[in-house]
Amino acid sequence: MVRLLEPVPQPVPSKRTPPRKDADISRKSAFLLVPGLVLLVAGFLIPSAAMLFAPPDVPASEIFARLGEMLTDPYDLEVIGRTVGLALAVTIICVVLGFPIAYWLARSPSRWSGVFLAVAIFPLMLSNVVRTFGWLVILGSKGALGQLLVQLGIVEVAPQLLYTKLAIILGLTQLFLPLAIISCYSAVAQVDPGLDDASRGLGGSRIRTMWSIVIPLTMPGIVVAATLVFAGSVTAYTTPYLLGGSSQRMLSTQLFNYASTTVDWASASATALIMTVLVFLISGLSSLIGRKGATS
Amino acid sequence: MKRPITAALAVIGYVIMIVPIIFVVATAFTAGSTLRFPPEGISLRWFDEALGYEPFIEAAISSLGLAVLATALALLVGVPVTLAIHRGKLPGKGLVEGLFLSPLIVPELVVGLALYQQLMIGMDLDNFSTLLVGHTALMLPYAVRVTGASLALADPALEEAARGLGASPLRAFFTVTLPVLRPGIFSAGLLSMVTSVNNVPLSLLLQGRDFRTLPVTMLDYVQQSYDPMVAAASTLILAATVVIAVIAERTVGFAKIFGGINQ
Secondary structure (H helix, E strand, C coil), X not given: CHHHHCCCCCCHHHCXXXXXXXXXXXXXXXXXXXXXXXXXXXXXXXXXXXXXXXXXXXXXXXXXXXXXXXXXXXXXXXXXXXXXXXXXXXXXXXHHXXXXXXXXXXXXXXXXXXXXXXXXXXXXXXXXXXXXXHHHHHHCCCCHHHHHHHHCCCCCCCCXXXXXXXXXXXXXXXXXXXXXXXXXHHHHHCCCHHHHHHHHHCCCCHHHHHHHHHHHHHHHHHHHHXXXXXXXXXXXXXXXXXXXXXXXXXXHHXXXXXXXXXXXXXXXXXXXXXXXXXXXXXHXXXXXXXXXXXXX | CCCHHHHHHHHHHHHHHHHHHXXXXXXXXXXXXXXXXXXXXXXXXXXXXHHHCHHHHHHHHHHHHHHHHHHHHHHHHHHHHHHHHHHCCCCCHHHHHHHHHHHHCCCHHHHHHHHHHHHHHHCCCCHHHHHHHHHHHXXXXXXHHHHHHHHHHCCHHHHHHHHHCCCCHHHHHHHHHHHHHHHHHHHHHHHHHHHHHHCCCCCHHHCCCCCXXXXXXXXXXXXXXXXXXXXXXXXXXXXXXXXXXXXXXHHCCHHHHHHHCCC
């Protein structure tokens, strides 16, 4: 409405439509938003806010009381600590493995690199249940890895591999490595290969070129990769459920337990709140780093 | 190899990404009845079992139906939003776009819990409708962002020319804008379908007795019985996914589809 009353600023020569029509377009385009907005607000924003602050039959104060308990209770703190710790480990592993792969894929002149890029991205389309199930076959009590260790004479009895932190780390790394590769790949592809050559030509070693040319220039992509992997690991459900079980509870499996098994709304909401805050924190931190990188 | 460290890290990375998938396929063809490795003989019996297992078939049909409906709905309300953002004269476009991308940031499990409490319990909505609302909301960012990317590449002067030559706004949309949007709509549709069919965290709490989704049904099955039927079902899903990936690669290139959403 306000816009209608204001004189519409006109960069005269390039404008083809008269001002009255302009205001008309503005109103019409606002109209285009309506169905989408209704769905977004009613189907996502209101329920999410209501769940975090006013679940059925539970006063909001109870959620915050429960939240306070969780942040002091040793068992709950262990779950939070395990979630953050595993997510950090997976993030570091995915960046350390993903960056070299992305660099190689982006810089290799081989026609095979296209195939390898496709192989790295393809798992993103594949169901997480299918991808995680493979680890049950490998790590299970009669699984391939345990049998192999026994037959090689390294151990006498197949060790417990499933339902351990290692299993979760392997599963989550498999899940999120493709994301890390894509993010790093697009960053590396934007760096002029001539810069590598120049550094090498001026006598820089391969490692020096990597540390002082390639990595600083691709830092924004690496930050995006780390953010996606961390947020994904904190919120993943299938992997901790199948590979961690009840002995290695993470926030996601804990949340499901509160919501479905014990029907404890206050605890479920408090857990959801912790999870959401963690994801928002990492996203905020990442855009802060991104902005700093852009201005320096 | 000139770069031994890079090579070693790349090998480890690919092993972690690919080897578990190979094990799934290998186990699916076992003649034995456990997830033992190496498999005891070769047979197709578990494929037979998986294809004859009613809960999986029903859930697969449900999941596909849900994905098609949610994707169509998300595109139907999402494309107008994209048009408004890229072609309209809105104040605060960045804010509007951010709002429509917000379902990507909130953990899906949290959204699932919210919809379970507020729509299924609070408003007595049935579980299919709740799933449809949730999946559509989750697909909206794809519909808005991915179609927006192809719209941003096109020259608005084309539409102005059509209008200037006397085409009605609707005619200009169907003859000029829609063809420009087509690759974006295709990518967004594909991405949404795949995401919806595979989704676990959002759907997890929204399962009902009459309407269950495939990945959650498979998860429940794995938890109860430790036999290779899920490996066979997984192998079938893998085959279907490969077909879709090839189609995606031939048409728009799937690196493009999956690279776009997170940038």
